[in-house]
Amino acid sequence: MLENALKYVTRKKKRSLIIFIILTIVLSCLYSCLNIMKSSKNLENSLYKSSNSQLVLTRKDNGFFEIEKTQKINDIKEISESIYQYFTLAKPKDAKVVEGQQKVERDDLADEFKNIVSVEATNTTKKNVLFTSGVFNIKEGRHLEKTDKNKILIHEDFAKKNNLKLNDKVKLEFLGPVENNQNKDYEFEIVGIFSGKKQEMYTGLSSDFSENMVFLDYESSQLALNNKTRLINKLSLFSDNPENMKKAFDEIKALDINWSEYNLEKDTKVFEETLDSLSAIGHIINIMTISIMIAGVVVLSLILMLWLRERIYEIGILLSIGFNKKKIVGQFIFELILISIPSILGSLLVGNFISSKIVGSFLASDSSVSIPESLAKNSEFINSFITFIESYGILLAIIIISVIISSIMILVKKPKEILSKIS
Structure with missing residues (x-):
């Protein structure tokens, strides 16, 4: 045959x-x-x-909470990564903020609230929604990483106004809750310069502008603020797949946490x-x-x-x-x-x-x-x-x-x- x-x-x-x-x-x-x-x-x-799908833990009053209180959450095996975020304000020393047209005019600002930048301290910026969505883009250098110490990302317009480039140093005086009210200067090395403009909310402060926003590594921010208990405003939790996220959500909800004070939300809209x-x-x-x-x-x-x-x-x-x-x-x-x-x-x-x-x-x-x-x-x-x-x-x-x-x-x-x- x-x-x-x-x-x-x-x-x-x-x-x-x-x-x-x-x-x-x-x-x-x-x-x-x-x-x-x-x-x-x-x-x-x-x-x-x-798609950057995540679980987001915050306080209902938008305040900060101690990172130690989230230790049980980090121990859940379905959680593959945890990202801390702490928001505060700082006054750059020997540098000027980018000025723009404010839609809110204030005459009651004290000197300490003039020439300030908004600060987001985090252990990594790779999964930050402002970068993953394309609102901000790294133009020079790199993202912040978990091993970084005393590192900072700044906007290209802020860098241009102050003649700053990669590996230069920026000194900041924090305006957040510093223990014993000792606001001391802290120096950070520029490892990345980003571009873009986010949706801005105007309160009459120079920190309202995207150009006056900076990203710091989390650990250094807590040292600068002398926060021995380590504080965060937002905890983002990531899982490898949707099934693990659902399990993690149920396990977190079962923890002994006062849910009348906290919000736990799923940010999965893009994925769905x-x-x-x-x-x-x-x-x-x-x-x-x-x-x-x-x-x-x-x-x-x-x-x-x-x-x-x-x-x-x-x-x-x-x-x-x-x-x-x-x-x-x-x-x-x-x-x-x-x-x-x-x-x-x-x-x-x-x-x-x-x-x-x-x-x-x-x-x-x-x-x-x-x-x-x-x-x-x-x-x-x-x-x-x-x-x-x-x-x-x-x-x-x-x-x-x-x-x-x-x-x-x-x-x-x-x-x-x-x-x-x-x-």
Whole structure:
């Protein structure tokens, strides 16, 4: 059977080419669809992380609270990362703030509240919503990291006005609650310069302007403020996936915390909006996969039916020399399998291209979240290989079903009836 199949495939080049093209298209589409379906969970988790979804703990009076009170929260295993934020004001020494048109004029400001900047102290700025949303962008240098000590990020306009550059020092006098009311100067090294403008709320202070906002590393801010108990205004909690976030939320709510004083909220709006689009595209991919399988069977069956009619003489000869029907049908199956082998390489390349284009177009159309390029690619070679093997297995099933359907006229008729048709 194999020898006869090989001879037929090599001699009937045009027919083999047509079948090759059909099988390549079917296998490519199957592989790309299965690839997207199987990686949808990884894609969902990646979208979840990049959407900056988080749990946010704050006081209802917008005041600060001791970081030690959140230790039990940090011990919850579903929490993958905790980010502290402390907001205060400071007066830059030997530097001038950027002036702008205020919508609120105040004549009652004391000298200590003139020429001040707003300060956000945090253990990292990489997941700060002002940066992840694109409101602020790092122009020079880098983000604040958890290991930083005495580091600061400043706005490019503030840097320009005061002739400041990376690695220069900025001295600040904090206006927050300093123990023993000793407001002393503290020096910070510039590691990053950012640009952008946030939505501003005007109170008549120079700190209202985006240009007069600075970011400090958290630990140094607490040393500068002499806060031995370490205070925060906001605690942001991150999990690796939506399931862990839900578990973390329930566990935190079960802790012995006076919830009449605190708020715990889920900030998942961006992820949920993106997930709706992902679910829709997953539904479309499921329909496409089923449609491709049905279309593959129908098209192959129709083509094989036409060709088998032309091969009735060959079938009759094989029957007359002792070949049974199973061997003849087996030869037809071997013919298609032999043609499908060269289509493997082309289908692998085309399938990866199609899946990357589908995912890429989905990500490009969703501007609500910043997505890394790696999402459009499969993360593991082994997973891709297993998916391709499964796709090829489905193709083999399509080949067998198609051959059986197209060979019904052989299977249901007796050899004598088939031979009589030859004459």
